[in-house]
Amino acid sequence: xxxxxxxxxxxxxxxxxxxxxxxxxxSTRRARDLDYHTAYALRRKLLYVLLAVLVVGLGMTxxxxxxxxxxxxxxxxxxxxxxxxxxGISASPITNDDEYLAATxxxxxxxxxxxxxEFRVTSFDVNHGxxxxxxxGHLIAQTQAMPGYVNRLRLRLTQPGRYRVLCLExxxxxxxxxxxxxxxx
Amino acid sequence: xxxxxxxxxxxSEMIRFRRMTVIxxxxxxxxxxxxxxxxxxxxxxxxxxxxxxxxxxxxAVLTLHSLGMVGTWFVGAMAGVSFLLLKYTxxxxxxxxxxxxxxxxxxxxxxxxxxxxxxxxxxxxxxxLPLMSQGVWQPWATLTFFIALAILGVCWTVWTLDIxxxxxxxxSLRAALGLNYVFGEPGPEVPxxxxxxxxxLIVGVAGFxxxxxxxALFAARALGVNVDPLLMKNLTFFFGxxxxxxxxxxxxxxxxxxxxxYAGRPWKTNxxxxxxxxxxxxxxxxxxxxxxxxxxxxxxxxxxxxxxxSYGLAVPAGVVSIFGTLALVYAARMRWxxxxxxxxxxxxxxxxxxxxxxxxxTVEVNSHFHNTLWVPAHFHTYYLMGVxxxxxxxxxxxxxxxxxxxxxxxxxxxxxxxLLIGGYGFLSMFFWAGAHSVPRRxxxxxxxxxxxxxxxxxxxxxxxxxLLGVLLYxxxxxxxxxxxxxx
Numbered sequence: 001x002x003x004x005x006x007x008x009x010x011x012x013x014x015x016x017x018x019x020x021x022x023x024x025x026x027s028t029r030r031a032r033d034l035d036y037h038t039a040y041a042l043r044r045k046l047l048y049v050l051l052a053v054l055v056v057g058l059g060m061t062x063x064x065x066x067x068x069x070x071x072x073x074x075x076x077x078x079x080x081x082x083x084x085x086x087x088g089i090s091a092s093p094i095t096n097d098d099e100y101l102a103a104t105x106x107x108x109x110x111x112x113x114x115x116x117x118e119f120r121v122t123s124f125d126v127n128h129g130x131x132x133x134x135x136x137g138h139l140i141a142q143t144q145a146m147p148g149y150v151n152r153l154r155l156r157l158t159q160p161g162r163y164r165v166l167c168l169e170x171x172x173x174x175x176x177x178x179x180x181x182x183x184x185x
Numbered sequence: 186x187x188x189x190x191x192x193x194x195x196x197s198e199m200i201r202f203r204r205m206t207v208i209x210x211x212x213x214x215x216x217x218x219x220x221x222x223x224x225x226x227x228x229x230x231x232x233x234x235x236x237x238x239x240x241x242x243x244x245a246v247l248t249l250h251s252l253g254m255v256g257t258w259f260v261g262a263m264a265g266v267s268f269l270l271l272k273y274t275x276x277x278x279x280x281x282x283x284x285x286x287x288x289x290x291x292x293x294x295x296x297x298x299x300x301x302x303x304x305x306x307x308x309x310x311x312x313x314l315p316l317m318s319q320g321v322w323q324p325w326a327t328l329t330f331f332i333a334l335a336i337l338g339v340c341w342t343v344w345t346l347d348i349x350x351x352x353x354x355x356x357s358l359r360a361a362l363g364l365n366y367v368f369g370e371p372g373p374e375v376p377x378x379x380x381x382x383x384x385x386l387i388v389g390v391a392g393f394x395x396x397x398x399x400x401a402l403f404a405a406r407a408l409g410v411n412v413d414p415l416l417m418k419n420l421t422f423f424f425g426x427x428x429x430x431x432x433x434x435x436x437x438x439x440x441x442x443x444x445x446x447y448a449g450r451p452w453k454t455n456x457x458x459x460x461x462x463x464x465x466x467x468x469x470x471x472x473x474x475x476x477x478x479x480x481x482x483x484x485x486x487x488x489x490x491x492x493x494x495s496y497g498l499a500v501p502a503g504v505v506s507i508f509g510t511l512a513l514v515y516a517a518r519m520r521w522x523x524x525x526x527x528x529x530x531x532x533x534x535x536x537x538x539x540x541x542x543x544x545x546x547t548v549e550v551n552s553h554f555h556n557t558l559w560v561p562a563h564f565h566t567y568y569l570m571g572v573x574x575x576x577x578x579x580x581x582x583x584x585x586x587x588x589x590x591x592x593x594x595x596x597x598x599x600x601x602x603x604l605l606i607g608g609y610g611f612l613s614m615f616f617w618a619g620a621h622s623v624p625r626r627x628x629x630x631x632x633x634x635x636x637x638x639x640x641x642x643x644x645x646x647x648x649x650x651x652l653l654g655v656l657l658y659x660x661x662x663x664x665x666x667x668x669x670x671x672x
Binding site: 001002003004006007009010013014017018019020024025027028030031032034042043046047050051054057058061062064065066067068072084125126127129131133138139140141142143144146147148149150151153158164168169170171172173174175176177179183 | 240241244263306307311313314317318319322375402403413414415418434450457478479480481482485488489493496497499500503504507508511512514515516517518519521529530533536537540541544545547548550552553554555556557559615617619622623624625626627628629630631633635
């Protein structure tokens with residue numbers, strides 16, 4: 001899970017930084033003059049190391065974005081509308097409030113396991129966060145549901161089961177109640 | 186070090202300015218426990234302690250807590266920097282007073298519209314939510330909110346411009362930005378405090394302009410004009426990102442100025458320091474894009490540029506400011522006091538929070554962390570355990586300097602221990618919950634993320650410890666500030 005990988009990377013680097021601060025505090029018990037040449041040389045090394053880490057980090061991640069690419073053709077399209085305080089999710093376009101209500105209360109949309117699906121996400125009122133949780137409860141992808149815009153989130157969901165959608169953008173007093181659901185079979 | 190300090194005030198003016206600084210400090214110390222209790226209330230709410238209270242209260246308190254904290258520490262940092270700048274420039278006392286009364290009025294109006302009117306949009310009042318409350322808050326609350334923002338915006342913009350004016354009276358823009366150091370040309374000695382303040386406040390003006398445009402566009406919408414939500418989101422996060430970041434930079438500027446007096450070593454501007462802070466001036470303007478990664482309608486190159494700038498900001502912070510702090514203190518004849526300890530640990534918190542922020546600024550990671558509790562985890566780390574500690578360090582330093590009251594070392598040590606255990610313990614639950622997909626800004630955790638309730642309960646225990654540390658700090662430093670007021 002990418003979240004836990006990020007957590008452990010954070011824990012390691014933050015722990016290292018905290019250790020350096022503690023070491024520096026301890027060093028003041030044996031005071032002596034600072035060798036500025038050594039300090040500047042160390043700073044230069046730190047600069048190179050940090051730059052290397054950041055450049056490698058950019059190289060490894062910059063291309064891995066969740067944004068749609070023109071060359072990819074989705075096998076299935078699902079239409080999503082957010083509205084205070086529910087998601088309407090449908091296999092057919094949702095263009096008005098009646099269709100939104102029908103999509104909200106109908107049986108969950110089914111997505112083929114392993115198929116490449118595009119969620120076309122928009123909002124009929126305020127900003128919402130269309131956030132997909134897998135059957136184990138892990139947040140696996142998200143995009144904003146914004147009035148006036150359609151955001152296209154493309155996923156290949158291989159694990160069958162019921163997927164929950166929570167709103168992750170504060171949208172009013174019922175924000176925490178807002179949800180949607182779809183099935184992968 | 187203040188080698189180029191000059192006498193710009195006569196004694197009576199200096200006393201009045203010091204008094205105003207103490208008043209700002211006491212105001213921050215009064216607001217700190219109140220706003221912290223609001224945060225305590227929210228975590229208690231999420232832990233299920235108040236089933237009888239409606240969620241609308243949670244969102245109203247969330248709005249007041251976040252705006253209140255950001256505003257309190259911004260003005261705290263501004264007051265601190267103004268005070269320290271007295272050695273080099275002459276900021277206006279009248280403008281500081283004007284800002285003080287405007288800030289008080291703005292805060293009162295914010296309390297009225299949130300606790301009185303249940304206005305609950307969060308700090309960022311994302312368009313068009315303030316206009317679509319589902320009947321929870323009334324139009325008067327929305328109007329009051331925007332009047333409060335306008336008052337705060339005007340006062341803080343005037344204050345920002347006045348500090349820039351005072352710097353411009355002594356230093357040219359080229360000098361204040363350290364460009365003579367960058368290009369190796371002769372020029373006046375520019376203390377890091379002046380350089381960092383100049384960079385921060387120039388960016389700050391840009392942020393305030395964006396805020397004015399946002400408020401104007403809300404007014405236009407109320408008159409029936411169509412407004413683009415994506416434009417509003419860009420402007421809102423541009424402003425919010427800048428306000429939070431310049432507050433941290435002003436805190437760091439105070440550390441550059443004060444920590445050398447405790448370490449007995451100089452910390453001067455040189456070529457590397459100048460290049461680093463001038464780079465910040467550029468990078469900070471575009472790093473805010475990372476707030477909009479999940480808006481797929483943004484051009485993709487903008488999103489990637491946002492990640493590059495966000496990563497880039499780690500370089501000047503890490504290589505210059507954090508390394509500089511460590512080098513300054515390493516094996517120094519350090520005078521460890523409550524103030525110097527908080528200043529030093531504040532830089533550590535800034536660094537640790539920054540690491541978590543850089544991780545989250547990776548687009549790929551952000552799609553799993555965006556608007557989960559990972560976000561308040563990292564910004565509370567560099568705010569609460571970063572700039573807040575720096576400003577508390579400054580207030581203690583100034584209170585001691587003006588009142589002459591010495592500190593109790595044992596109480597100071599206990600204060601720091603409680604703040605560290607309570608603070609990092611409380612934050613650890615945010616990080617852990619974020620890594621487990623628990624959303625932020627949820628009054629109640631639904632079944633899908635029910636583990637958030639348990640994490641909130643544990644966090645409450647740590648916040649109790651943190652509040653004990655805050656109370657001890659208030660006892661120690663508050664009495665110094667009260668004595669300083671009459672000094």
